[in-house]
Amino acid sequence: MKQLCLYILSFLGLVCVGVCKPREYILIKQLKTWTDAQSYCRLNHIDLATVQTDEDLKNLRQTASENAFALYGWIGLYNDITSWRWSHQDESVAYFNWYPGFPDNYGSGEECAVLRHDGYWFDYYCTLTRWSLCFEDKNGTVKYYLVDHSEV
Template identity: 40%
Template sequence: MSLFLSGFLSVILCDSRRLTEYVLIQEYKTWNEARNFCQKNYIDLATVQTDEQWSEINKLRAKYLSDTWIGLYDDVNSWRWSFHDEHLTYARWDKYQPDNYGGDQDCVILHSNGYWRDKGCDLKYVFWKACTKTFVLRLSS
């Protein structure tokens, strides 16, 4: 039995000077549709965990002036990022957010003002995918 190792960059379009690059996918999808699309074709929905990343995604957002999905969701007990299912440690909530208006706002948009708002996951918005410098190793026998 032999092991076959292969490695490849997760997304070739990443800028070699950055660890994360954000790209707007201009298709309207629900949060789950957007997440599935990103996980199948790229890496995942955008994760924002530092002031630098927040500034970067906001510079891009300013060009489009639309609300967009990011990879943050409420799993009942806490807010988590869809990428690696990480707990929220950095936040840029809009004033009075999250408010869970109507009791079913479990997903998050980057609002056109640059801050985060919780929204119903079945609404349709365009979305950001994150391109991350990651190697994936496949082991097969």
């Protein structure tokens, strides 16, 4: 019985290695509103970036650090009036990393989220311009890269 459990756990571990892929990010170094950033990401990649796990956040922070990202960037998180959602496939949010005290909807109308270089999220006015973070799907592997698209 013990051998069977080890075999099953080993098999599940191998399945996870084959299926659980870390995410990487694309940083668009051009100021855009949230809507323009989403349109750009959907046209050229898949959508604005999502962060659903600690591993996603870790990979994002590591890549941001490697690319000296020290600002705020749009992610695919928005408030649809009843709850915060991811723009990609209108996914519900299973993982949160709000800065303490956020979202605060300061002054009303902060319906989109930015990611700060340290990995925390802040609610923000969608009409303001920021850099943006997109993701891509290559050969069934979700990829998020930080690259300089200043020519965009």
